[in-house]
Amino acid sequence: MSNANNPKGQNRPQQPTQQPTQQPAKPPVPVENDAANTTPRVERRATLAILGAGPIGVEAALVASRLKIDFMWFEKGQVGDHLNRWGHLSTHAPMKTIVTEIGLEEIRKNGMGEFLVNLEDTGTGKGWRDGYLSLLLETPLLAGKLEVGVEAIAAGRDNRLREDPRGPRDPLGPFRLYLRGPNNQEQHVLADAVIDCTGVLGTPRPLGKSGLPAPGENACRDRIAYHVEDILGADRKKYADKTVMVVGAGISAATAISNLAEMAKGHEATWVVWLTRRPSSLPVRRISQDPLKGRDSIAAAANHIACRAEGNIEFHAGAWVDRLENQGNDKPVKVVATIGNKEVSWEVDRIFSLCGYQPSRLLNRELRMPWESSLDLPATGIESKEQELNPGPATEEPGWYVLGAKSYGRASGFDVGTGARQIRQAMAEILRVKPQ
Numbered sequence: 001m002s003n004a005n006n007p008k009g010q011n012r013p014q015q016p017t018q019q020p021t022q023q024p025a026k027p028p029v030p031v032e033n034d035a036a037n038t039t040p041r042v043e044r045r046a047t048l049a050i051l052g053a054g055p056i057g058v059e060a061a062l063v064a065s066r067l068k069i070d071f072m073w074f075e076k077g078q079v080g081d082h083l084n085r086w087g088h089l090s091t092h093a094p095m096k097t098i099v100t101e102i103g104l105e106e107i108r109k110n111g112m113g114e115f116l117v118n119l120e121d122t123g124t125g126k127g128w129r130d131g132y133l134s135l136l137l138e139t140p141l142l143a144g145k146l147e148v149g150v151e152a153i154a155a156g157r158d159n160r161l162r163e164d165p166r167g168p169r170d171p172l173g174p175f176r177l178y179l180r181g182p183n184n185q186e187q188h189v190l191a192d193a194v195i196d197c198t199g200v201l202g203t204p205r206p207l208g209k210s211g212l213p214a215p216g217e218n219a220c221r222d223r224i225a226y227h228v229e230d231i232l233g234a235d236r237k238k239y240a241d242k243t244v245m246v247v248g249a250g251i252s253a254a255t256a257i258s259n260l261a262e263m264a265k266g267h268e269a270t271w272v273v274w275l276t277r278r279p280s281s282l283p284v285r286r287i288s289q290d291p292l293k294g295r296d297s298i299a300a301a302a303n304h305i306a307c308r309a310e311g312n313i314e315f316h317a318g319a320w321v322d323r324l325e326n327q328g329n330d331k332p333v334k335v336v337a338t339i340g341n342k343e344v345s346w347e348v349d350r351i352f353s354l355c356g357y358q359p360s361r362l363l364n365r366e367l368r369m370p371w372e373s374s375l376d377l378p379a380t381g382i383e384s385k386e387q388e389l390n391p392g393p394a395t396e397e398p399g400w401y402v403l404g405a406k407s408y409g410r411a412s413g414f415d416v417g418t419g420a421r422q423i424r425q426a427m428a429e430i431l432r433v434k435p436q
Contacts, residue, residue, distance in 0.1 A: 047192050048430060051195065052404070055083075056422075058133050059419070060195050060423045067431065069431070079134060080134070088126065088232075095117050095119045098123075107136065149181055152177050153180050153362075154178045154365065155175055155177050155366065175190065193401070197404045203358050204356075208321055209321070214322065217353075223349070224352075224353050244270070244273070246351075248353070253283075253352070254284045254302035274315045276316070279318035286300065320338050321337050332347035358409065364400075369397060377407070380422065391409075403419060
């Protein structure tokens, strides 16, 4: 310390710096809004919310509108999105068998009959969407009703948790839906009843052992198709003169195999490896007296290819995919599988993982939603003893309906005629009237 300002040249002791006294933390004071000057936020509420705009969702909205039921309607993509994924493929049935009379009536009476798909022909997914579903959205009953780009993320009972006690006569209140829309906008809405028609094609099953993703599967997703792409058309370049693996034994796998075999006739460098889990030389199970002749023809053709090893295709039954190895861009994917007790590997350019589809349980996780364990059958919510309409367990959430393909869980036997009957039953219960 300098003595320049100390005339006696003596050092003065330095005074300790005094710290400011710390005040004890105070809890925040709640601010009460002046009820006279504040308008409470009102959440949207309707008698019914419909989730999904595939064939069953559109028909449900049409019936609700005709019955003058107040409803909201949400679709995370566009109308008929899943039909667009297989728009190039056949419906395997004449169009007149997969549309409804009330739908045709609305289209015709509003002057759009000339744009209808040919009802006598076997149609395609694209024709079904463009020549029927999209037309219905232009009719006065449905115009402006659908909110696209809005996904239902979760649902619960308003002001209740799933674990809260419930008495048999306790009023349950409406359902609360958590929605996410364009630009990640979030909102809650309330509905007295909900019809879930979100389907299963958005949750394909992975290709690894035990129904789990194979190690490396996620790293190779840009090389994997979980739906049948347009092999003979728009996607030909992906597969022509390439080594392609197909995993699965359903009608989707049979369709991919048949189309790849056809393409290989003109592209002889194409090579296909077909893996199925069941140890059967006839991999695709055929339906006895299948009413859809086109579907049965594809199954028979694929089984013939498996037995005869035709069309540049090698077939391996009793195979499980162990792992995938991403070897880098522009390099093939290494697939390692077990066949019997033997490990086998291939290097492939593209993979079709066609192992089936399953319903997502995420939407219902805060509801008391029972599921049948083996086939993932949800409670449909409808009061019917017909197993065709109500294949799953009894509901514990009155007013929540699961209709369409999702109601059949992992099973693939659902048809549109069943869905139309499910809709009539659900609407009757919503209106508390007897089905017509």
